[in-house]
Amino acid sequence: MRQNDSSGFTRRALLGAFAATAVAATPTLSKAAGFLRGGGDIRRIRMYSGRTGERLDMIYWIDGQYIKDAVKEVNYFMRDWRTDQTKSIDLRTIDIMAAAHNLMDINEPYMLLSGYRSPQTNAMLRRRSRGVAKNSLHMKGQAADLRLSSRSVSQMARAASACSAGGVGRYSRSNFVHMDCGVVRTWGG
Template sequence: MAAFSAAPSGSRRGDPPSGASHPASSRRPRVRFGVRRLLSATLQRAIIMLTSKGPLKWPRDNGRRTNEADIVTEICSGRLSRRGAIAALVGVTAAVWASPGLAAPAINIGKGQFRRIRFTNPRLQEKLDVVYWVDGQYVPEALDEVSAILRDWRAELVKPYHENVIDVLAAVHRKLDTAEPFEVVSGYRSPQTNAAMRRNRSGVARNSYHTRAMAVDLKLKGRSIRQIAGAGKALCGGGVGTYSRSGFVHLDCGPVRSWGA
């Protein structure tokens, strides 16, 4: 696993001090009720619905979704097309969300008005398919969901994940051209968990990016380890560790570097 060498500039408003985390049972920070919360919670699910093939249905469980790049252009029943409906939603939301000081994405992950990430975490038996960025703005509630599924399952602790590494993951997923969710091998690690892992196995860095919520170890059933690592290296968005024997790839938003085979 890669060691932390330089913290990237820019952090999400409301991030706890370095090293701080909170129990999973209280992982959701307080959010003011109002128009912003209503729109952010509704919009990300609406976009998933509107960009999915087939009849218009409000998404409940883990039905198969299409890739963002394959936005459906067919005209649905009613007066608005899917594309038109997305444009209307984004227009309204952008006006409400507009506020200065929000961090810019680390890398350009492709054209489009939204970004989406998909995870499955077998240890937690949880799945997530969420739109976390819309028209230039990160969706706080969606970022909370990402941090929750990437939590330290041993200590049941959650730390807010850095937006840059989420952008890296989304970019890699898009480049691999698959609808399959990333399978999480390891997400956030509390300092205590990381220390315990160092005592029991080799290759665990003392100051791992995992302890900063800036790294994820993952894999895909439909793509090889070399393919995932190759996509990460091509993006130059951070560190890429190839662990072919263990069957996973490490991705982080630290300095651009690579290791392993």
């Protein structure tokens, strides 16, 4: 984001400073469903992209309200890196990702493998792999493929499934978990 004034502070820097002080107040919840129903005072998402080299550590929700500028940054971060196209990411997907991360009680950011996918990117991936859905929720901004080095695919999938809020796919051979805000279901191994 651009500078707000001549002091050199950006909105991102200010939000980051706030995050550093506010994270200590984040409640640890035993069930993500309570978190998704507004049980926490803040919601935070941490990710990095091996494709773009970008990092994101963002409080995007405080006291029942989504922070518009923070959500815009999450949308940009989760763009289709192949085409540089963005789409509004469904807030339920971001909430599921954040809740699962909170349940795992870790500081490591997710590695984002795939967020939004343009129809062109999805078609290209379908030609290369039979595991890509024709009407993928990635094209609607409702899904993310994520990896953690400190947690197994099984651990990540259990945390996401505990949210009971969408689809959870285990891709053990490729070492990632798919999380979406579609119908509650699980698949993979």
